[in-house]
Amino acid sequence: MERRRLRRLVRRRPGGGGVSPPGASGRTHTPAILPLPMQYLPNDIEPKWQKKWADARVSEIDVTAPGDKLYMLNMFPYPSGDLHVGHGRNYILGDAVYRYFRMQGRAALNPMGWDAFGLPAENAAIKNQTHPRPWTLANIERMKKQFARWGILYDWSKEIASCEPEYYKWNQWLFLQLYKRGLAYRGTAPVNWCPQDQTVLANEQVVDGRCERCRALVEQRELSQWFLKITDYADRLDAGLDTLEHWPEKVKLMQRNWIGKSLGADVDFQVPVLGKALRVFTTRPDTIYGATFMVLAPEHPDVPVLIGDHPDREEIEGWITTVRNQSALERQESGKEGRFTGKYAVNPFTETEIPIWLGNFVLPQYGTGAIMSVPAHDQRDFEFAKQYGLPMRIVVGPASGVWLDVNDLAEAFTFKDETGVSVDSGPITELTVPKAIEKIIEIIEEKGIGKGTVRYRLRDWLISRQRYWGTPIPMIYCEQCGLVPVPEEQLPVELPLDVPFTGRQGNPLAKHEAFVNVACPQCNAPARRETDTMDTFVDSSWYFLRFITPDDSTKIFDSALVDRWLPVDQYIGGIEHAILHLLYARFITCTLHDMGLLNFEEPFTRLFNQGVITKEGYQDASGSWVSPREVEWRDGKPFRGEEPLTAEVTKMSKSRLNVVPPDELIAKFGADTERVYTLFIAPPEKEAAWSDEGVIGAYRFLGRVWHMGVALAEGRGPRAEGRGEAPAAVVRKMHQTIDAVTGRMERFEFNTAISALMEFSNTLGEAVNAGGGGELREAYEALLKLLHPFAPHATEELWEMLGNEAFVLTTQWPVADRALMQEDSVTIAVQVNGKLRGQVEVPAPAVEATVFEAVFANEKIRAWVTDKQIVKQIYVPGKLVNLVVK
């Protein structure tokens, strides 16, 4: 094949250097590297370097010292106990970035802490008849050891754990500040109740109508609970997304959808029998001439009056009760249902009477809980109208002017944009939809029957939980004074530890007399403490501020220092927090800004979401998960004994028995191998399938780097004489690699950064194998530096072996010399009508315009420079090849 031959020609050109001699029989094995006097045994060296880093406190940083600050942060984990290689991806990735920035000379802060409150600890305590605290603390210790064994450098002098009073005191303080400003309130609302976990949940914690944590069906209950008024910040949280240039679009979109900003209008419809108006919210006020009926949520406050004298009142009330008791999921699945109230409202534009219905598809929490129905132009209204035989009226037509007839409609025609034109709509007739909306809002406002409005889907954040293991809400109920906040000087309200865990009848805090009974801070009369605790997402909504001054017992944080170190420059964590944690953290940061405590509103400048690691799991016919140890393979299919199994690739989880614990892996190959493999496996933001076989590739790579280093250190490399020049190809490759890896580190392209290092290592290995030819050591040391973020232990050991004193970590990241990246010559191949016409070798700096004019003039030719680094292919229609060095 032409192309292949061409490539070979190019690769073997003189001066290319380092290319192995061809031919199986002719190949001689240079003993420069083999046989090996010193094996790569990671487990001999890794703990040693972990200890050295710890002893030297290399990762501790003085936040008051000057420097080019950089705040790196991995989302602090829930201390659930054992970490598997899937968790490792997150932390290994963060550590690689941290080490890279350190080598770039940045004053990089990389703290770690524990999101230590929460249900699993409580459930474990119930199961094991212990207390959540020792369980949690033991897990923390285990996980710290695992982090260390991965070679991850956190600044442990900044460690925090949210379950400690020193931390949650400030949670309570924050709550009191919010309460003072009216941003924390107690209110009664239909809330999500998880019967399994015996607690209420935030809307964000309900997924597909089920509890995010335990998957139980969530029930609706009318309860009095604590809320944070995140809705006050809906507009800012929405607008702020536009400023987050370095956040994944996906996350911003998810937040935008969750906030659910809608522009529209509130409009009053008079109801003569009520003697007042019912207000509706609509995003399509331009369709108001087509509003032929009105639908209220069954929960709407005016419903009892409307149906008070209805002959079938009891039946309707029964239906309302049924709907109210349904979960959101059941309510939707039961289809559209409604009841006619027997009453009428007046459409303010057509001035006709329109019937008022109740409908289960109208949600009480959104808008005004009442809608004007325009069946011709809204699919939901259309379905409802068809079902109950309600009238329709077409008020929007296509701009193209095609006639529409009500009887022809098989579905609603929405025409959301300029493609639609108002029809039969008084003053807005013939206006396009956007213009019609603008105009009708003007008229509505002139008439004083409503106004243009912005509505949000976002609802207030329900933060109270009827569970023990969380931050006590610092409020007191006094019969005389009502709700009384705990005075700040009495904080923290400590969580009592002498509590039995039976797992029965709700929150054990409520039965702790010494905790509950308290004197009212205002009147000193006997009073009762709030026994609800806070959602743990409150704990994590501001923890990144606490890392700067974790031990300050006098204030939540130091504003001046926080303003210096924050926003967090690089935040790393899973996509599962796209809405919950990240929205709450943004909200709380805004409130602290408004309190004058911060000079910024957005806490995280750059956000990165790593993908999950998946692995095959095996299920038997009954759907139970089978341990991979029991699986036998026959004809490429999995079996357990005679029983066929099904294989499914899923996220690693204990329940699916597909987790890969790092211990065995590290014992066999070392942490560096796991680190390199984990980052090499796939682009870090993508889901990646773990392959036990694939790990060996990373190990071999490190082994080759190791053996090369041993050879150089023992003087078997050319360094012994310290003379001569490294082959030009090695120097060139070094600069190309430095350039490539640096860019890829910045862009989080770790998989290709590592592949570039593998290529460089191969080039270097060939040069060493071939007996070198000069100064290979400089190139090798550059390789060690570039490799350090991925394989910190091996590179430190090799660095030392070569006689260097300081850590690789504290050296400077190499800088590429662009001039030396260039090839000294390039081969230009010329293709004419698909055939290789010839090739010309030219010195790289001389690749200029007229080189080929004489040779290939007057032909339709295709020409390109064969080395990608220099120039691209260029098409020249007939006359002149015009090549330019980039």
Added chain:
RNA sequence: GCGAAAGUGGCGGAAUUGGCAGACGCGCUGGACUUAGGAUCCAGUGGCCCAAAGCCGUGUGGGUUCGAGUCCCACCUUUCGCACCA
């Protein structure tokens, strides 16, 4: 249903701005060294073909272009997110 992202060898994945498709690695095949090798090293490895020559190849069908994995149109598939939000 709505929204977003993605479809490239046996597998994970490469391929600035359209310019040598399959880098790098796994696996596989052959070899070296070995008592042995599931260690290590070397070579080969997109498909058709004994091989060469040649032809075909980035989900499918069109289009733009000297040139398309990349750009445009239509479709198919997968994954993720939202899901009666008026």
